[in-house]
Amino acid sequence: MARKRDPEAPGRLARAISLRTLLLVFTGGLLLALLLVAFMTSYSHFRSYVLEQLSGQARDGATAVGLSLSNAIDGSDAVAAGSLIDAVYDSGRYLEVMYLDHQGTVIAGRRRSLDGADVPGWFRAVVRLPLPQATAEVVRGWRRLGTVQVTADPQPAYRDLWRITSGLVVTVLLIGGGGLVALFYLLTRALRPLSALEAQARAIGDRDFRRHVTVRSTRELNQVTVAMNQMADDLARLFEGQGRLIQHLRRVSNEDPVTGLASRAAFEQRLKTEVDAQESAGPGVLMLICLRSFAGFNESQGRAQGDRLLLRVAGTLTGFLGRHAGGFAGRQAGAEFAVFLPGALAADAEVWGRSLVEELDGLYTDMASPADVAVHAGLAHTDRAASARELLAAADDALRQAQAAGPSGCRFANGAHGHHHNPEAWRAILEDAVAGERVALWLQPMTAPDGRTSLFEAVSSRLQVPDGPLRASVFVPMAERFGLIEAIDRCVVSRALARLAARPGDRLAVSISGASVASDTFRQTLLLMLEQAGEPARRLWIGITEQAVHHHRPPVGLMVRALGELRVPVLVDRFGVGGVPFSYLRNLPFQALRIDPSFVHGLDQHDDNRFYLESVVAIARSRGILVFAGGVETASEYAAVRKLGLDGAMGYHLGRPYPADH
Secondary structure, X not given: OOOOOOOOHHHHHHHOOOHHHHHXXXXXXXXXXXXXXXXXHHHHHHHHHHHHXXXXXXXXXXXXXXXXXXXXXXXXXXXXXXHHHHHHHOOOOEEEEEEEOOOOOEEEEEEOOOOOOOOOHHHHHHHOOOOOEEEEEEEEOOEEEEEEEEEEOOHHHHHHHHHHHHHHHHHHHHHHHHHHHHHHHHHHHHHHHHHHHHHHHHHHHOOOOOOOOOOOOOHHHHHHHHHHHHHHHHHHHHHHHHHHHHHHHHHHHHEOOOOOOEOHHHHHXXXXXXXXXXXXXXXXXXXXXXXXXXXXXXXXXXXXHHHHHHHHHHHHHHHHHHOOOOOEEEEEEOOEEEEEEEOOOHHHHHHHHHHHHHHHHHHHHHHHOOOOOOEEEEEEEHHHOOOHHHHHHHHHHXXXXXXXXXXXXXXXXXXXXXXXXXXXXXXXXXXXXXXXXXXXXXXXXXXXXOOOOEEEEEEEEEEEEOOEEEEHHHHHHHHHHOOOHHHHHHHXXXXXXXXXXXXXXXXXXXXXXXXXXXXXXXXXXXXXXXXXXXHHHHHEEEEEEHHHHHHOHHHHHHHHXXXXXXXXXXXXXXXXXXXXXXXXXXHOOOOEEEEOHHHHOOHHHOHHHHHHHHHHHHHHHXXXXXXXXXXXXXXXXXXXXXXXXXXXXXXXXXXXXXXOOO
16 A cells, blocks of 8 residues: 555644744743843842831931930920921831830820822732831930830832832843844744755655755754755655656567557557457557568668658657547557557548558658558458457458558458448537536446455446447547537536535546646636535546646646645546656646556566556655556456555456446
């Protein structure tokens, strides 16, 4: 199985404290603790100083009053004593000045409350300065007249303490706040590379090695960023080299080294999938094309010129296939080529075959002049053969007939064109079916490696026409030819979204044709449909064929990135037949690959395909991409698929297609 990510990991990482926050809390807490200790120490010292001042003030007042009553004024005279005490009290420095006799009776005195202190009440309650009180004896000679009690007024001390405390608090806040701001700025600046490194690490985890860290900070962090950038570059080169190696091996195994077309074995393998496989079999025409007297051309012109001729013929065939969606070609042997056109009508194929033979004949004649050369072709329709082997034999017989006729030309097997509709009839049938939205969905399960769990169900479409339901392999080539495929794809996606909305537990996969992918209008419509669908859209896999990726890279890139923003999963369909480098897997956020059935057909007996798929699985896993297989028709093929460790498989062996309405 491909590597699974812990779904709770992002949440745990998000809840974890950041390094900057940790350093800020620790260092800021330490700074605040130091400021608080300094504040408390300063406050304590000043409070002690104020209390000492109050105590001294009370003692001085008591001593002064006692001496005055003992020496300057007759302490036994209550009126004179009262006048002295009033004068002292009115100075405002004391809360209480009392003159008591030996029995504690007040001879004279004044007192007032502390309510008038010009500080907040809560501050007095917190500070709670004790009231310093001092006493002095009043004597006349050797006779004791009484006692003077003086209590200092703490209001000035409260005011001074309030002023000093307020100043200390403001100072602490300013220093602490400024220190925290400076600390935050310094930490942000010093740790700025860490955010870039974190983003780079996430990109590497997503197999994107293009992100580099350019932010600079401390020497140690600079060394880390240089090492991370080097590692990203090394990994990028490693995966790119691995992809090129696998692609090279695929070409060696499946491509003709001279022309770049499919090798004979690869062509026949894919032809078997198109004709024999129950899942994808449909109508089509096979062409076998042969250049007469090529051996003589090689002898007279040299092998290099012969290779040049073959390469130009391959270019002509490639251009021909570019006008016929889904077609593929291969080199059989020497100067013999094979072309298969899925969904082609026999009458059309004969016209196309003659045109192609004429084009190749002109090319061959120009290069071989003045030698007498010719180009022959034999055509056979799938309705004349029960298997790929019989189809090849029928086309070969037709080729021999064309060669026996002499000059360049082509022959159709048995001279029969079948009983298919002509192009105008096809157009009318398709337009009527699209207008009436007579598109039926058929589903086939994609099974997990345990053989029981369904990962999702692949959607295929069938048109309801008067002659009976038409499979996609029959009508899709004609729909693309007449420009009706976008309407069919829209209908299929709409039906799939409606089913997902009605069945919250289902997951579906819909493949979009290359013509629809290339259309800006279709892309915008599709994205709008998915956005409006909401949650059900995130349970719909969108499949894009590898050939569409190859031929329509810019629109595919726009679509895949837009689907990623909507969190709609995207898979590469029919992977392996596009013959394109794997670099698009690095640049586009695909979530899965679905291996083309031609690589799965007879997999248990095909060592080259097994090695290729092993390599593909290794590359896909390294990039976090799932790998599915299509076209599993036998138990031995399924056993080979499971041994390779693919993430899922589908085919008649695992589950037959069934109507979505049942």
